[in-house]
Amino acid sequence: MTYWNHEGLHEHRVEALHRIIDEVFDFDNRVMPQARTKHAKLESLRKGKNAYYRFFNDGDYPRTFSRDLTYWEPIRDQIEVLINQRVDAAWEESVANGYVRESA
Secondary structure (H helix, E strand, C coil): CCCCCCCCCCHHHHHHHHHHHHHHCECCCCECCCCCCCCHHHHHHHHHHHHHHHHHHHCCCCHHHHHHCCCCCCHHHHHHHHHHHHHHHHHHHHHHCCCCCCCC
Protein backbone atom coordinates (compact mmCIF):
# COMPACT_ATOMS: atom_id res chain seq x y z
CA MET A 1 0.00 0.00 0.00
CA THR A 2 1.55 3.26 -1.12
CA TYR A 3 0.37 6.81 -1.68
CA TRP A 4 2.00 6.61 -5.07
CA ASN A 5 -0.82 4.32 -6.27
CA HIS A 6 -3.46 6.09 -4.10
CA GLU A 7 -3.67 3.31 -1.53
CA GLY A 8 -1.75 4.90 1.34
CA LEU A 9 -2.58 4.29 4.98
CA HIS A 10 -4.01 7.80 5.44
CA GLU A 11 -5.13 8.49 1.88
CA HIS A 12 -8.23 10.45 2.92
CA ARG A 13 -6.12 12.67 5.19
CA VAL A 14 -3.55 13.25 2.45
CA GLU A 15 -6.28 14.43 0.09
CA ALA A 16 -7.60 16.89 2.67
CA LEU A 17 -4.10 18.08 3.58
CA HIS A 18 -3.24 18.54 -0.09
CA ARG A 19 -6.23 20.89 -0.43
CA ILE A 20 -5.10 22.81 2.65
CA ILE A 21 -1.58 23.13 1.27
CA ASP A 22 -3.01 24.44 -2.00
CA GLU A 23 -5.04 27.04 -0.09
CA VAL A 24 -2.22 28.16 2.23
CA PHE A 25 0.84 27.92 -0.05
CA ASP A 26 1.89 31.16 -1.77
CA PHE A 27 2.44 29.94 -5.33
CA ASP A 28 3.51 33.39 -6.59
CA ASN A 29 6.49 33.51 -4.22
CA ARG A 30 6.85 29.73 -3.84
CA VAL A 31 6.83 29.81 -0.05
CA MET A 32 4.70 28.45 2.75
CA PRO A 33 3.57 31.40 4.88
CA GLN A 34 4.60 31.00 8.52
CA ALA A 35 6.49 27.82 7.60
CA ARG A 36 8.49 27.89 10.82
CA THR A 37 5.59 28.61 13.13
CA LYS A 38 1.94 27.98 12.24
CA HIS A 39 2.51 25.72 9.21
CA ALA A 40 5.74 23.89 10.08
CA LYS A 41 4.23 20.40 9.78
CA LEU A 42 2.34 21.27 6.58
CA GLU A 43 5.60 22.49 5.05
CA SER A 44 7.35 19.32 6.19
CA LEU A 45 4.61 17.23 4.56
CA ARG A 46 4.75 19.30 1.36
CA LYS A 47 8.50 18.74 1.04
CA GLY A 48 8.13 15.11 2.04
CA LYS A 49 5.41 14.50 -0.57
CA ASN A 50 7.60 16.00 -3.27
CA ALA A 51 10.54 13.78 -2.27
CA TYR A 52 8.23 10.77 -1.97
CA TYR A 53 6.86 11.13 -5.49
CA ARG A 54 10.28 11.94 -6.93
CA PHE A 55 11.55 8.68 -5.41
CA PHE A 56 8.70 6.58 -6.78
CA ASN A 57 8.45 8.31 -10.18
CA ASP A 58 12.08 9.07 -10.99
CA GLY A 59 14.10 6.98 -8.56
CA ASP A 60 15.65 10.09 -6.97
CA TYR A 61 17.24 9.63 -3.56
CA PRO A 62 14.89 11.19 -0.98
CA ARG A 63 17.27 13.66 0.68
CA THR A 64 14.38 15.16 2.66
CA PHE A 65 14.25 11.91 4.62
CA SER A 66 17.99 11.17 4.61
CA ARG A 67 18.70 11.73 8.31
CA ASP A 68 15.93 9.25 9.19
CA LEU A 69 16.88 6.52 6.71
CA THR A 70 18.95 3.48 7.63
CA TYR A 71 20.93 1.33 5.24
CA TRP A 72 19.81 -2.03 6.56
CA GLU A 73 16.14 -1.72 5.59
CA PRO A 74 14.75 -1.09 2.10
CA ILE A 75 14.33 2.64 1.48
CA ARG A 76 10.87 2.08 0.00
CA ASP A 77 9.57 0.59 3.27
CA GLN A 78 11.17 3.31 5.38
CA ILE A 79 9.72 6.10 3.25
CA GLU A 80 6.21 4.76 3.79
CA VAL A 81 6.69 4.91 7.56
CA LEU A 82 8.26 8.37 7.40
CA ILE A 83 5.57 9.87 5.16
CA ASN A 84 2.89 8.43 7.45
CA GLN A 85 4.56 10.20 10.37
CA ARG A 86 4.52 13.48 8.45
CA VAL A 87 0.87 12.99 7.50
CA ASP A 88 -0.04 12.41 11.15
CA ALA A 89 1.92 15.47 12.31
CA ALA A 90 0.43 17.71 9.59
CA TRP A 91 -3.05 16.43 10.42
CA GLU A 92 -2.61 17.25 14.11
CA GLU A 93 -1.31 20.70 13.21
CA SER A 94 -4.27 21.28 10.86
CA VAL A 95 -6.71 20.26 13.59
CA ALA A 96 -5.03 22.68 15.99
CA ASN A 97 -5.18 25.47 13.39
CA GLY A 98 -8.86 24.80 12.73
CA TYR A 99 -8.46 23.67 9.11
CA VAL A 100 -9.99 20.23 9.69
CA ARG A 101 -11.99 18.41 12.34
CA GLU A 102 -10.50 15.68 14.50
CA SER A 103 -11.95 12.69 12.61
CA ALA A 104 -11.03 11.43 9.16
